[in-house]
Amino acid sequence: MAHENRICHRAKSTLLSIRLWIGNRLFGTVGPHGVRISRHRLIKGPCESGEVAALKYVAEHTSIPVPKVLKVHNFRDALYIELEYIEGDDLNTAWRCYLSPEQKQQILAELGGYMSQLRSLEPPQTGLVASASLESCIDYRVGQQTFGPFDGHADFHSFLRGYLPVEDCTDVFGQKVTDCHVRSYRSCFAHADLCPRNIIVKDGKVAAIIDWACGGWYPEYWEYTKAHYGQCNMPDWYEGLASVIGRYDDELHAERLLWKLCDEPATPMIIARDH
Structure with missing residues (x-):
């Protein structure tokens, strides 16, 4: 089971690396830590867990417009957040x-x-x-x-x-x-x-x-x-x-x-x- 988990984690990391590489080539970076990966998504990292918590807390308790957290990735021993990309x-x-x-x-x-x-x-x-x-x-x-x-x-x-x-x-x-x-x-x-x-x-x-x-x-x-x-x-x-x-x-x-x-x-x- 542990061996299968390592293989799965390695496959996910490879896929994320490819998505970041393609996104950087097609759309470029967003700020100092983000890469836009599609018309509607970006991946930001490395991040602290508090940023995920803040985005979710504000979205749940207020009407403040914030990017939606779509997925959280553990990548290169760090946290990366997949977010809704906001036009403007x-x-x-x-x-x-x-x-x-x-x-x-x-x-x-x-x-x-x-x-x-x-x-x-x-x-x-x-x-x-x-x-x-x-x-x-x-x-x-x-x-x-x-x-x-x-x-x-x-x-x-x-x-x-x-x-x-x-x-x-x-x-x-x-x-x-x-x-x-x-x-x-x-x-x-x-x-x-x-x-x-x-x-x-x-x-x-x-x-x-x-x-x-x-x-x-x-x-x-x-x-x-x-x-x-x-x-x-x-x-x-x-x-x-x-x-x-x-x-x-x-x-x-x-x-x-x-x-x-x-x-x-x-x-x-x-x-x-x-x-």
Whole structure:
């Protein structure tokens, strides 16, 4: 039986390799990790299991348009997701090139409704920071490694400070970081990479929100601050973002300090004390 399973797995891997090769030749790549394999399908990978969980969770609990998960493949010791391919342009291109002011406002209004649904979902635990599968998260704001899950925001904030004790926080990062890291927040489900390249539009409307790799439960401000990480030159997009998510200016100020001063938050910091 084990021998037959190995043969079956090898055959499936070979078939998937062929599909990816043909798809790449005929249709090309989609983003940094995807290959379109037909008019209506693409395969993305390698991925974390949390991305599959996020796509399924959002599809089940909201009306947010997301690509349908068609199949999950174990390939080359990694996870690959076969997804519905959504026709349209990414918002980054559409916003800069051809959307009218009225269409931009309509898209922002649509996104506001979708984010309201997402942020209204009840977390399974107060203060939770975790992926949609309630396991470790991935977020390029903190590096390439997975992290968490955390049972409370205090532990998550400690992680973001490189485990620097909160009593040392003001001296190292400034009062704004301390103020935000001792504040109470709701846990909200976040896309956690809500940038124009991850929003597909067609005929002046939102066709899909894609790339849920970072999706999960975070403090309520995370969606807003993460949307400014790696900020692109689209001032009117960021002006409209507050109407989509709500403003978290103190938290954005604090996060920008951390982006500058603690870009690898998993690395513990040693603070010299005077005695």
